[in-house]
Amino acid sequence: MCKEGIIYTGVPSREELAQAPGVPSEARMLQGRVACIECVQGIPCNPCEAACKFGAITIGEEITSLPRIDEEKCVGCGVCVASCPGLAITIVNKAYKEEEATIDFPFEYLPLPVEGDEVDAVSRAGEVVCKGRILSVKKPKAYAGTAVVSMAVPKKYADEVRSMKRLPR
Numbered sequence: 001m002c003k004e005g006i007i008y009t010g011v012p013s014r015e016e017l018a019q020a021p022g023v024p025s026e027a028r029m030l031q032g033r034v035a036c037i038e039c040v041q042g043i044p045c046n047p048c049e050a051a052c053k054f055g056a057i058t059i060g061e062e063i064t065s066l067p068r069i070d071e072e073k074c075v076g077c078g079v080c081v082a083s084c085p086g087l088a089i090t091i092v093n094k095a096y097k098e099e100e101a102t103i104d105f106p107f108e109y110l111p112l113p114v115e116g117d118e119v120d121a122v123s124r125a126g127e128v129v130c131k132g133r134i135l136s137v138k139k140p141k142a143y144a145g146t147a148v149v150s151m152a153v154p155k156k157y158a159d160e161v162r163s164m165k166r167l168p169r
Helices: 016-018 047-051 079-083
Strands: 034-037 091-093 098-106 118-122 128-138 146-154
Touching: 034 079, 079 091, 079 098, 079 118, 079 146, 098 128, 118 146
Parallel strands: none
Antiparallel strands: 034 091, 091 098, 098 146, 118 128, 128 146
């Protein structure tokens, strides 16, 4: 019996992601930047809801409810990315270029990459998927130490890539 999923491996399974109310539809991801909330555990948490100025993320009255994304309200601003203590939110943009998509993800390691760096793009499990190109690194004070890195990757890997391999010190 193969045991998959967040409680067995620490990585959400495809089935868990398919049922997560924070994961936007493929059609919405093809329209441009949108938050992809891969939160699959009912834990008491709601910073993402509080961070969203557009009301696109809701938890509701039950603090252990999974966050829901309102695809119509989400503008892909990315403020929610750094607010998630579980590092479960990325911004996906499959409309970036014909052959490339972008992924904005939280990154809490040093050294930080710099614009133009070619890096190893990794999956949710930390496995190298492909090469990525760093587009920007944002580190406003409001992010409390969590940088948000924007990376371009081949579009065919946009559903797999969620971060980058740590750089050597």
